Amino acid sequence: MPKTVEVPRPTPRAPSAQRVAWLLGPALVAGVAYLDPGNVASNMTAGARFGYLLVWVVVLGNVMAWLIQYLSAKLGIVTGRSLPENLGDRIRNPWARRAYWLQAELVAMATDIAEVIGGAVALQLLFGIPLLLGGLITGVVSTALLIVQSRRGARTFEFVVIGLIAVIALGFTFGVFLGPPDPAAVAGGLVPRFDGADSVLLAASILGATIMPHAIYAHSSLARDRFRPADASAPGIPIARLLRATRWDVSIAMLIAGTVNLCILLLAAANLAGVPGTDSLEGAYAALAQGIGPLVATLFAVGLLASGLASTAVGAYAGAEIMHGLLRVRVPLLARRLITLIPALVILGLGIDPTLALVLSQVVLSFGIPFALIPLVALTARRDLLGTHRNRWTTTAAGVAASVFLIALNAVLLWLVLGGG
Template identity: 60%
Template structure:
């Protein structure tokens, strides 16, 4: 009997993959394209309403100053989403489950608690954003809009199971297309000045508030729950791979999946900041989503503002479905308990409805929620780097030293930014 690595039997599928591993041509490309998808689902987390609030606020207040933050954050996101997906493919186990197996009971519960706080902050941003969009489009009260977003997201969750994973991916891809059109279209009507965009690529900050915004933009772009869920999404999509041949092929395809999906997400994020910096800078009240909508309507026309609001609604609906999926994966892996996604959706939507009911400024609540997410990043990023760098666990697929160095530097930068933010908050400077 033929064998591949560790004397595992070679199936017909494995043999086919081995024969086509080095092949090129239309059929191979089409077959590989069919495997794309999990990264696009994870990428929805990178274009949620929290991104809209953080990026519009940054552009409206500081112009092109913080473009470099988004570029850096997107590069970090590509790195860690690739690591997360590779971990799932190689081990056949999600990141939360691996952590749950390695941590003691108290540590597991503490780790779950911080991850759950991050998940709640994520839900807060997504429900608030969807509620704001419904108010802009139809004049609905924010609380009513929040309830509608929660209900629609529950319906989308009916598609989220391993048997219907591809259907769920197609729905999310459709919403992603709406998001891209909604947030990028305005740039074609009034393009930003190229010189100022290039100037925004120079790393610099201006005062404590830009540190807060940078942390918010980082938290909105590098999403902790997306790190956790990507390792689970590839397992749901591809199953557990038993041979090195199949793992190698899936890792290669996943690399393209991540790069393409996050280039799209990064383009949307940068477009939001450029839209605000070009059309909203210096205009009173445009550092809120509602103010930005009015200003876009005045500057680019009501039709363009409506497209913007539709994109915001699509981002809220898509992201809240992915967020609920991530929360379930986190709880199942760390606490070894599973609750129905519908129950989880009801529980996690309550804090957002409370915020809407008591009258907290929704845009500011969105920005603060992204800061909370930024604090959760190291808790996902550092264990991920250690696991993908563990030769005993990853075998021949262990991270090479350039990837490990890049991941380590990313983690250090994020921790430094968060510590700086804590210092500013404690001293009352932020």
């Protein structure tokens, strides 16, 4: 009995606070996908070309992202299996499973393209390094981050990524304080509307960059790795408590991501709208240096570099989980990293406009969203899978509404871009 009573507990509140803090982290790592170079390119281009027109898209995307990331984490926590693993168990036809894996893998590659290109552009802006060499450096550093994750565990990986998030947040928000937006114009941008096919293209790009398919796959895996039953570091924590902590985790992550993304668009809308050449990252960097000052431009480039390094590591993690869950195959880390780097390096080597490649990669991601989102909503609504933790009908309805909206936006995008308007 004495052993039961004398549990080490310095104060009644300390362990509780300590334990809650320990439960946070997976959403912050998954949330770095919402701060990748594709987000920067899409939001910067939207602000420079259309001013405050698409503020509502950033806000709406972040609200939907909160719901989606929470459902992904809940699936991993309650079932002890990631979304790809759950789908791999349920897609019986091997050809259907391979087809699903192929589209998910293409989405992961599109993610890698955005992140490696973003890191390469940042290195060129900061140090004058050629784009191709910068892409290689980004790939090598991101591989080192993955090695940290595989050898030192999820918690150490989380600390590294959270440190990079702090750099990203500083780099992309500092300029807004020196070149503040017009509050009335920001409020006007909350009214949903478009202005031609190009604005729809950018809206799809923003949503593809905000609601990232690979983040949906990755978050369920990150939550599983931290809280799976075999993990003795969290004995006896009830699932209900884990889910409550996860809601806080997701809320913090999405608040950070949403604020940074909105600041990027507002920075461009307030300071770059109508300025020639600012619809590219290089042009935006030059205009920021000339208009607000070199410090803002340098912090912007540093944020872009941290964004590319952190997000490409998370993207590669997601790609490995997709392959393992759907094909039950594990590819060596270095081999997989090399394969996913090739498309980005080819684009850089061919001299294709990096900003255009970033924006189009986000459109590809937007088309991959329904393939991740619809199964996620369906699985988390199942009593036989999640039991008492299944979705409420309102949650399922919100997930269905988000799916319908995203699919409709992509259909309109196809109609406008491919000849309908």
